[in-house]
Amino acid sequence: MTVAPARPYNRSDWASSFVNVDEELTDVALTPVRGVVPAELQGTFYRNGPGRLERDGQRVHHPFDGDGMIAAMRFDNGRVQLTNRFVRTEGWLAEEKADKVLYRGVFGSQKPGGRLANAFDLRLKNIANTNVVRLGDQLLALWEAAEPHALDPQSLETRGLSRLDGVLKKGEAFSAHPRFDPGHNGRPSMVTFGVKTGPRSTIRLMEFATEGPDAGTLLHDRSDSFPGFAFLHDFAITPNWAVFLQNAIAFNPLPFVTGEKGAAQCLQSKPGGKGRFWLIPRDSGEFAGQKPRILEAPEGFVFHHLNAFEDGDHVVVESIVYDDFPSIGPDDDFAEVDFDTVPEGILHRCRLDLSREIVNTERISERTCEFAMVNPERQGLSAQFAWMAVAERETGNDPLQAVQKLDLSSGATHTWSAAPRGFVSEPLMVRRPGAEAEDDGWVLDLVWNGARRASDLVILNARDLSEVAVLELPLAVPHGLHGSWAAEL
Template sequence: MISLAVSTVSDSPSTVSATSIDRPGGFDRDDWASGYCNVEQELNAVSLRPLRGQIPAELQGSHYRNGPGRFERDGQWVHHPFDGDGMITAVRFSDSKATLSNRFVRTKYWQEEEKAGRFLYRGVFGTQKRGGAKANAFDVRFKNIANTQVVQLGDQLLALWEAAGPHALDPVSLETHGLSSLNGVLKPGEAFSAHPRFDPGHHGEPRMVTFGVNTGPTSKVRLMEFATQGPDAGRLISDRTDSFKGFAFLHDFAITPNWTLFLQNAINFNPLPFVLGQKGAAQCLTSKPGGQAKFWLIPRDCGTFAGQPPRIFDAPDGFVFHHLNAWEEGDELVLESIYYNDYPSIDPGEDFLSMDFDFFPEGRLEQCRINLLGKGIETKRFSERCCEFAMVNPRREGLSARYAWMAVAERETGYAPLQAIKKLDLSNGDQCLWSAAPRGFVSEPLMVPRPGSEAEDDGWLLVFVWNGERRASQLLILNANDLSEQAVLEMPITIPYGLHGSWVAAD
C-alpha cells in the first residue's frame, strides 16, 4: 500500500521541506514507467468501493477525465505519451456511491489503426510510421487523437485536441458521435482549443470561453464564448478574431471579467524536419535565442473594453504551457502561470521512459503584474518546487483567489515526476502537502467546491494516483481545506497518467 503523508508548513516558500523523500532518484523509475500501459478494457457503470474512508454524501456529479490510453501497437511504442489515443474516464458520484465507465474516443484514426493493428499516422510529438524518414516524408497529416480535455457543453460531451475540432460524445454512454462543428460554428479542420476557461458568471450568466489559433508568420486568434446553462446551453454568444505578428504556440490562456490573456512564447518553428519525415511537428519547436515573449490582451465582448483592439506587452523570459488564474486590480492585470526555463521536448533519439530527469526543465509558479498604462511588469516566484496542473476554486476563475491546488514533485528543486499535491496560500506562502511518495504518482487535481459553501477552500480534490507498488490506479478524494484523506477508490482497470479533466455537478 502506498505510504501517504500530509504536512502543513508556514515557512517561506524557499524553506519548505518535503514530506518524505527529497533527493534525486528518490523514486523507483520502474514504478513510474509502469503507469504508461495500454488500457485493454472498456467498462460501463462498474460499482466502486472505497478501500478506505467514505465518499462524501454531498459529492454529487460526474468527474470526466481525458488522457492517452493506448501507447503501443504491434510492438511499436509512441515516441511521446502525448501521442497516445484519447480515452475518456467517467466516475459518477451519487448517495455516497461511485461507478466507473471508460471508453476510447472513436476517432477515424483510432478505428483505422485498430483495424490494421499498427500505427498508420504520424504523431505531433514524434511518433512515426514504421519505415524511417522515407516512409514519413511529405506526410503532413495531423492525427486528431482527442486526448487532452473533456468538457460538457449543452447536451454534448466534447473530447478536445487543440490542433483540430472536438469529438462529440454521449455524456452517459461515452459513445462517440463524431466530429462536431458546434452547430456550424467551426469550419471543417478548424482548430479548437483543448483548454477552455469557464466564467462563473461575471456578467450575469456562466459561460465557456475558448479559442482557436491559426498560426504562421502571422497568427490569428479566434475568441469564442458559449452559453453553458439553460435552453441556450451550447449557443455561441460572442465571436471575434484578431491577428498578431509571429508564430504562436498557445495551449492555455486566462480570463478576467473584461480581458482574455494569452502568452506568446518566444518560439521558433522550422517545419522542414517535419516535412522530410525526420521529426514530429512539436519537435520542430525551439526556444528563440534573443526572442521576446509577448502578452496578448484581447478585450472580451461582454466587458468594459468591448470592441477595442488588443493590447500587447513584453513578457518575461521562459516557456508557459499552463496558467493558474488572472484578475484585475486597478490599472493592473495579474496573471499567475507555471514557467519553464526552456521549452521541454523529447528529441527523436530519446526514449521518454528512460529520459534523464536532471536535464529536463522544471515548471515553477510565478506571478506577473502587467501595468496597463505601460509602466512595466513585476514578477514574483512562489516556490522553487517543480509543479504542474494548478487550479483555483472554479468560483474564483477570473477573480483574485487566495488558494491554489497543484501537482508537485516530491523533491524541493529540479525536475522529477509529480508525486504530491500542494495547497498554496497565495497571500502568505503557507503550504499544505499531501504525498504519495515514494511509490505513488499523481495526475492533475480537480477542485470541486462544496455545494452552498462560501469558503474558498471548502470542498474536495479528486486526484487519480498511480500506485507503483500495486501496479494499479486509484482515485483519491481529499479535503480541499487540509488535504486530509476522505476516501481511496481502487480502479478495476489501469488508467494511465491523464491530462485534463472536468466536473459536472448533478442536476
C-alpha cells in the same frame, strides 16, 4: 559539499504507467479501501488522456501521441461507478481495423518504414486525448489542432466530430484548454479559442452559454491577428480580458516535411527572444470592441496558467514558468527521461501595468509544479488558494508525486503525498454545494499506484488535504492530461 536529497521514487514504478488500457468498463462500482465517499459529492469526474501507447509492437515516441481514452467516475449519494471508453476517432478506427500504425504523431511518433515512409505525409491524426468538458447536452473530447469529438455524457459513446452547430469550419483548431467564467458579466460561460499560426497568427476568441435552454450556444466571437508564430496551449481570463502568452518559440517545418521529426519537435526557443502578452478584450466585458493590448513578457516558457485577475489598471497573471521549452528529441526514450536535464515548472506571478505598459514578475513558489487551479468560483478573480500537482522534494525536478494547497498570500502550504510508489495527475478542486469559504470542498485526483500497477481515485479535503477516501480502480490508466467536473443539475 552539499549532498542532494535522495530521489523519493523508483523509475520503474513511474514508467510502469505507460501501458495500453486493455479494456472498456461500464458502470463498475468502486468501493473505498479507505474512508467514506461524501454523499454531497454529486456529479461526474471526467478525465482524458492517452490510452493506447502501443500498436502491433510499435510504441509511440511520446505519450502525447497516444489515442484518447475517457474515464468517467460518477458520484451518486456516496456511491461511485466507473465507465471508460476510447474516443472512436477516424484514425483510431482505421488503425484498429488494420491492427497497425497508419499515422505519424505530432510529438515524434512515426509510421513503420523509416524516414522515407514518413516524408511528405503531413496528415494530422485527431487523437482527442487532451481534455474533456461538458457543454450543453454534449461531452466534448478536445485536441487543440482540430474540431472536438462529441460523446454521449452517460455512455461515453462517440457521436462523431462536432463543429458546434456550424461555429467551426472543417479542421478548424479548437483549444483543449477552455476557461469557465462563473458569471462575471451576467451569465456563466465557456470561454475558449482557436489559433491559426504563421508569420502572423490569428486568435479566434469564442464564448458559449453553459446554462439554461441555450447551453452550448455561441454568445460572442471575435478574431485578432498578431505578429509572429503562436504556440498556445492555455490562456487565462478576467471579467474583461482574455490573456495569452506568446512564447518566444520558432517553428522550422522542414524536418517534419522530410520525415525526420514530429511537428512539435520542430519547435525551438528563440535565443534571446522575447515573449509577448496578448490581451484581447472580451466582448462580454466593458472594453468590448477595443483593440488588443500587447506587452513584453519576461523570459521563460509557459504551458499552463493558474489564474488571472484585475487590480485597477493592472492585470495579474499567475503561470507555471519553465526556463526553456521542454521537449523529447527523436533519439530519446520518454520512459528513460532524465529529469535533471528537463526544465522544472515554477509558479510565477506577473503584474501587467496597462497604463505604463510595464511588467513586473515574482516567483511565488520554489517547488516543481504543474496542473494548478483555483476554486472555480474564483476563476478570473483574485484567489487566496491554489491546488496543484507537485514533486515530492521541496527543490529539484522529479515526477509529480504529491498534491499541494498553496496560500497565495502567505505562502503557507498543505501537502498530500503519494510517494514513494504513487504518482499524481491533475488535481481537481470541487466546491462543496452552497459553500462560502474558498477552500470548502474536495480535491479529486487519479493517482498511478506503482505498487499494484493500476490507478487509484483519491478524494481529499480541500481545506487541509487530509485524506477522505481512496478507491482502487480495476484499470491501469496511463499518466494523463486534463479533466473536468460536471455537477448533477
